[in-house]
Amino acid sequence: MSANPLATTVPSPMPAAHAMPAVLQVRGLEKSFKQRQVLKSLDWSVPSGRVIGLLGRNGAGKTTLLRCLLGLSPIDGGGVELFGEPMLEPGGERMHRIGFVPQTFDLFPWMKVRAYLDFTAAFYARWNRERVERLLANWELDVRQKIGELSQGQRQKLAIVRAIAPDPDLLVLDEPVASLDPQARRAFMNELLTLMRAPGKTVIFSTHITADLERADADIALLRDGRIQFTRPLAELRERFKRVVLARPEGWTQAPMVAGSLKSHVQGDHAIVLVEDPCMDSLHALATHENATMHVETPTLEDLFVELA
Numbered sequence: 001m002s003a004n005p006l007a008t009t010v011p012s013p014m015p016a017a018h019a020m021p022a023v024l025q026v027r028g029l030e031k032s033f034k035q036r037q038v039l040k041s042l043d044w045s046v047p048s049g050r051v052i053g054l055l056g057r058n059g060a061g062k063t064t065l066l067r068c069l070l071g072l073s074p075i076d077g078g079g080v081e082l083f084g085e086p087m088l089e090p091g092g093e094r095m096h097r098i099g100f101v102p103q104t105f106d107l108f109p110w111m112k113v114r115a116y117l118d119f120t121a122a123f124y125a126r127w128n129r130e131r132v133e134r135l136l137a138n139w140e141l142d143v144r145q146k147i148g149e150l151s152q153g154q155r156q157k158l159a160i161v162r163a164i165a166p167d168p169d170l171l172v173l174d175e176p177v178a179s180l181d182p183q184a185r186r187a188f189m190n191e192l193l194t195l196m197r198a199p200g201k202t203v204i205f206s207t208h209i210t211a212d213l214e215r216a217d218a219d220i221a222l223l224r225d226g227r228i229q230f231t232r233p234l235a236e237l238r239e240r241f242k243r244v245v246l247a248r249p250e251g252w253t254q255a256p257m258v259a260g261s262l263k264s265h266v267q268g269d270h271a272i273v274l275v276e277d278p279c280m281d282s283l284h285a286l287a288t289h290e291n292a293t294m295h296v297e298t299p300t301l302e303d304l305f306v307e308l309a
């Protein structure tokens with residue numbers, strides 16, 4: 001697909017998000033590595049009080065974007081505002097309100113888990129010890145072990161405990177569940193949803209596990225071609241996009257033309273078309289004209305990601 005239809009045809013932003021104050025405001029963000037331009041005049045407004053799933057293909061720039069947002073990677077142009085103030089460098093009072101789980105956690109390998117958590121707690125005004133102990137127990141993390149001796153998944157768990165413990169207003173997670181087993185993933189999602197019950201909490205997480213975003217009823221932000229193409233509630237995406245399957249015994253040489261078609265292909269005697277805002281009357285007329293049976297399906301987020309990213 002050459003251009004993203006959502007970027008041009010969907011009125012933006014949606015009303016619910018519009019009413020919320022932005023916890024994060026990005027304008028014209030530019031970031032390159034040598035000759036490779038990764039973020040291209042990227043604009044993004046993230047409303048407070050939502051879980052935002054950041055989706056994009058491998059190499060789209062998700063990690064780069066998250067690091068730039070938090071001041072962990074220098075930017076080449078544009079600006080970032082966090083909690084209404086310009087982000088110039090990490091640190092300061094504001095950082096107490098932010099939790100970050102990086103894609104890989106390899107700090108302080110010589111430190112034992114307990115010592116690391118105690119050391120980190122000292123830097124924070126808020127530190128939810130009850131939550132820490134509960135997660136350590138649930139996730140069977142041995143506080144006497146050295147961080148360098150933990151498995152990748154155990155390190156990821158520790159990074160999550162550390163990020164959630166200060167009860168952050170903004171939690172940013174870069175593929176937090178990639179190495180977690182299904183039980184730990186479920187526990188993590190429960191923690192996330194518990195955290196979100198308090199008003200004004202915002203979570204941004206990049207993931208390839210679309211089922212988690214469905215469970216969290218997340219808003220979906222798609223990063224493609226160096227820009228955020230849209231940030232939309234999942235329900236709205238589902239409402240808007242339909243997968244139309246037309247079948248006829250003689251098959252198809254090519255998929256029929258359908259208004260609002262984004263992508264189509266032929267599979268056996270089925271023509272499958274992803275349609276934005278389908279007109280059902282026209283679709284029924286088309287099916288009758290082509291002597292085809294028709295099913296209209298709601299695509300999963302994974303289907304949508306495959307089509308749109």
Ligand SMILES: Nc1ncnc2c1ncn2[C@@H]1O[C@H](COP(=O)(O)OP(=O)(O)OP(=O)(O)O)[C@@H](O)[C@H]1O
Pocket residue numbers: 033036038056057058059060061062063064065
């Ligand atoms: N330190 C770096 N030096 C040079 N190029 C980099 C650096 N970090 C990232 N890149 C490049 O920037 C682009 C975006 O990388 P990034 O890690 O942000 O993508 P991503 O969307 O997080 O990918 P994935 O889903 O695979 O984790 C890639 O082409 C990558 O090679």
